[in-house]
Amino acid sequence: MKRNAPHSDAWNAQAPEREPWQEPDHFSGETPERAGGGSARLVPLVICAILLAVLLVEGVFIWGKSAQMQRNNAVYVPSAEQNVYPADESFSFGPLQRAMKVSGQGEDMGRITGAAQDEKIVRVALRMGAVNDAVWDCSGAFYLQCGGTYYPNLGGYRLKQEHPEWAMRALDGYELCESGMEEGWVYFLVPESVSEGTFWMHWLEKDEDYNNESVQAAGVPVSFAQEVAGND
Incomplete structure (x- = not known):
């Protein structure tokens, strides 16, 4: 009696597995x-x-x-005829021809509490002569131009909170419209990279609706050095 041949599937199952054939890579030349x-x-x-x-x-x-x-510090500045004057020399400004003198050497006061890490305070020395009468239909303003950006002056209120010794001699733009002689500092909050700029004074006359009727602007180039010890 013949024995049955083993089932082909069983036979294949018992056969050892072979590695799949890989064609040699004739192009890379690498294993x-x-x-x-x-x-x-x-x-x-x-x-x-x-x-x-x-x-x-x-x-x-x-x-x-x-x-x-x-963008946060910069402000809109009304267009005006701009006259630039030399530093440390007197010149007349505004309808009353008030005598002005700006020091060309400002001071770098460093950072102020509450300011951003890359901001600092600078200040400009200003002397304003006395005039016979005050003008009530005007608005004065100070700006520091650095490149194409204008920075408004810091008001005495903020300075008084952080540095009351600075606020004592801080000047604000509205004092341009007053009659008394004034001498002090104008403060600005600017980026740390600022080392020079143009200090601008703006005189804005108002109409009966308190809109700008005419604007005059006088500028003086200034640079900034580190604070001198003992200055107030």
């Missing part, structure tokens, strides 16, 4: 082990790309923060 080294060489390039992306994002953030700071 599979050597070909995998290309991925390893890509890792440093990927890391460098990530670092460059991080630096780019950080640079954009810093630029955006600086631009935002300028």
Whole structure:
């Protein structure tokens, strides 16, 4: 009696497994082990790309923060005929021809409490002569122009909160319309990078509805050095 031949599936199940055939790579000339080294060489390039992306994002953030700071501090300045005068010399300003004298050497006072990390205080020395009469239908203003940005002067109220010794001799724009002789400092909050600018005085005459009727502007170039010890 013939024995039945083993079932083909059972026979195949008992046969040892063979490695799948791989055609040789005639183009790379590398074994599979050597070909995998290309991925390893890509890792440093990927890391460098990530670092460059991080630096780019950080640079954009810093630029955006600086631009935002300028927008926060800057103000609209009415257009006017601008006359520039030399520093440390007297000149007449406004309808009453009030005598003015601005020091060309301002002072860098450093940071003030509550200001951003990249902001500081600078100040400009100003002397205003006395006139015969005050003008009530006007509004005065001080600005510091740095590049294309104008910064308004800091009011005495904020200075009094943080530095009352500064507020004692701080001048505000409204004093341009008064008649008495004044001598003191005009303070500005500016970016830390500021080392020079143009100090502007604006005289704005008002109509009966208190709208600007005419504007006069006088500017003096100033630069800033570190605070001199003992100045108030």
